[in-house]
Amino acid sequence: MANKKPCAVSEKEHKEYSEARRTFLKQSSAVVALALTPPTILKAAANDEKIASYFEQVPLTLEVNGKTESLSVEPRVTLLDMLREQLALTGTKKGCDYGQCGACTVHVDGKRVLSCLSLAVMQDGKKVTTIEGLANGDQLHPVQEAFIKHDGFQCGYCTPGQIMSAVACLREGHAGSPAEIREYMSGNICRCGAYSNIVDAIVDVKQGGQKI
Amino acid sequence: MINFQYTRPSSQKAAIDALAKDASAQYIAGGTNLVDLMKRNIMAPEKLVDINKLPLRDIQEVNGGLQIGALALNSVVSEDDTVVQKFPLLSLALKAGASPQLRNMATVGGNTLQRTRCPYFYDTAMPCNKRQPGTGCGALKGYNRMHAIFGASDKCIAVHPSDMCVALTALNAMVLVTGVKGDRRIPFGEFHRLPSDTPQKDNILEHGELITGVWVPDDGFTKNVHYLKVRDRASYAFALVSVAAALYIQNNIIKKARLAMGGVAHKPWRLAEAEKALIGKKVSDATFQQAAHIAMRGAKGYGYNNFKLKMAPNTIIEALTVAAKA
Numbered sequence: 001m002a003n004k005k006p007c008a009v010s011e012k013e014h015k016e017y018s019e020a021r022r023t024f025l026k027q028s029s030a031v032v033a034l035a036l037t038p039p040t041i042l043k044a045a046a047n048d049e050k051i052a053s054y055f056e057q058v059p060l061t062l063e064v065n066g067k068t069e070s071l072s073v074e075p076r077v078t079l080l081d082m083l084r085e086q087l088a089l090t091g092t093k094k095g096c097d098y099g100q101c102g103a104c105t106v107h108v109d110g111k112r113v114l115s116c117l118s119l120a121v122m123q124d125g126k127k128v129t130t131i132e133g134l135a136n137g138d139q140l141h142p143v144q145e146a147f148i149k150h151d152g153f154q155c156g157y158c159t160p161g162q163i164m165s166a167v168a169c170l171r172e173g174h175a176g177s178p179a180e181i182r183e184y185m186s187g188n189i190c191r192c193g194a195y196s197n198i199v200d201a202i203v204d205v206k207q208g209g210q211k212i
Numbered sequence: 213m214i215n216f217q218y219t220r221p222s223s224q225k226a227a228i229d230a231l232a233k234d235a236s237a238q239y240i241a242g243g244t245n246l247v248d249l250m251k252r253n254i255m256a257p258e259k260l261v262d263i264n265k266l267p268l269r270d271i272q273e274v275n276g277g278l279q280i281g282a283l284a285l286n287s288v289v290s291e292d293d294t295v296v297q298k299f300p301l302l303s304l305a306l307k308a309g310a311s312p313q314l315r316n317m318a319t320v321g322g323n324t325l326q327r328t329r330c331p332y333f334y335d336t337a338m339p340c341n342k343r344q345p346g347t348g349c350g351a352l353k354g355y356n357r358m359h360a361i362f363g364a365s366d367k368c369i370a371v372h373p374s375d376m377c378v379a380l381t382a383l384n385a386m387v388l389v390t391g392v393k394g395d396r397r398i399p400f401g402e403f404h405r406l407p408s409d410t411p412q413k414d415n416i417l418e419h420g421e422l423i424t425g426v427w428v429p430d431d432g433f434t435k436n437v438h439y440l441k442v443r444d445r446a447s448y449a450f451a452l453v454s455v456a457a458a459l460y461i462q463n464n465i466i467k468k469a470r471l472a473m474g475g476v477a478h479k480p481w482r483l484a485e486a487e488k489a490l491i492g493k494k495v496s497d498a499t500f501q502q503a504a505h506i507a508m509r510g511a512k513g514y515g516y517n518n519f520k521l522k523m524a525p526n527t528i529i530e531a532l533t534v535a536a537k538a
Contacts, residue, residue, distance in 0.1 A: 058218060074215055075215065075216055075217065075218035075260065076213045076214075076215050076216060076250075078247070097251065098248050098251065098252075099244060099247075099248055099314065102311065102313060105313055111287075111316040112312060112313050112316060113313050113316050113317050114244070114313045114314065114317065117243055117244050117247045117248060117314075117317065118243065118247075118317070119218075119240075119243060119247060119260075121218050121262075122220075122240075122243070122262055122264065165312070165313065168312070169312070172312070174312070182446070182447070183446075183447050184312050186311055186312075186445075186446070186447035186448040187310075187311025187312055187313045187314065187448055188311075
């Protein structure tokens, strides 16, 4: 249900498209809602407008990778879907979507969190950093460099989450030993099994002593 | 996920009123459990009342103990200086739970209210008296290796998944609650319920009541403590069995003892009789074996979880041994 923003359309076209779509959604979803809603709720919501209010978009302003974004989302949209569908920041991956794999890890106000279990509306006024926000122009972040150097991935699907978690792990001061790194990276599952190289990459950055 | 209305009140009263008016409304704090359950249509509140604006994040020493706001993050509490120094058992238990990302989201209040991870509760194609009262318990004769060995009923053999609550139960903590009828202080051991005939009720909280914090008495368990969590992976997995052990030892004699287990019952499982058996005894293998033996009275396996009948006493002995040496 996220308000998808196709990259190749102009702002005006996008606005028309999304308004038309919103109207359609409101009408069609009101019909669907009527069909699916238990009688008690129908009694409480005697007119269409009230049912439509369940599908109202909520305004939201937050900073993503240093840029202020003003959006509107349905309350049920997760931060993950908002980043991917509305802001086209597809670096953050949807793995399990249930908080079990860590592929969707981003930083909110400097803390690593799971964007799949975060509602976008609850991030109002916050600062979000995704994998796209780590590099400085063409210069990769030291942790990104280290993952390449140590071959810290195979298929790469878990990698954005691994890197966001690794950066946080280093900043938190939880990269003191390989054992501590393994414990504090345990929220990021890698199906290919690149774990030992990921630990090597983090150890390397830690020993390099760069400011991250 | 069905859609819902969303509000973010800035006063406690407004939050409580919002739930009092609406039986299908729920509070949301970290969302790590609720959003998951909503995605699976296991819970479907029509209104979410976001309580994150309420001033419930402080950790402060109050009345001979530590008061922790309901919205304090699990990660923050686990690394708080006072918690680490004066309540190390709580810090250890919190760090044994979930992952760093989840601990950065999950709150103390939310952790207390998290729901079981029983796979039959999570699978909406399966019967489950907790999810849908009257449909039966899929786990009772199903694949029940994660399930309870204490206090279960023929309606439900699910376990409470929290680590934090096991430590807080052992530490005689209180749950601080407020609601339209006023404030309540509930001992942790009485907050969660056994399933009996109504497993849909995890705890004694009434609809609309809000946890504002927990209070932990400072009983001096600063040194000889251990939280031992046995699980299928080295980290980031729910407990098969966990033990929170706290001892106060003088001249090799146990003066005070606290023991609680996780992963074995519908609530954090306090081992009061085993505690009594420890007090006044010398620190020794025999003392710990005796306590573990007493702790296991009344335990019952359901087939796939029979291994817990052996794992649980061994975990108790190991936790006490490590605590005594700490």
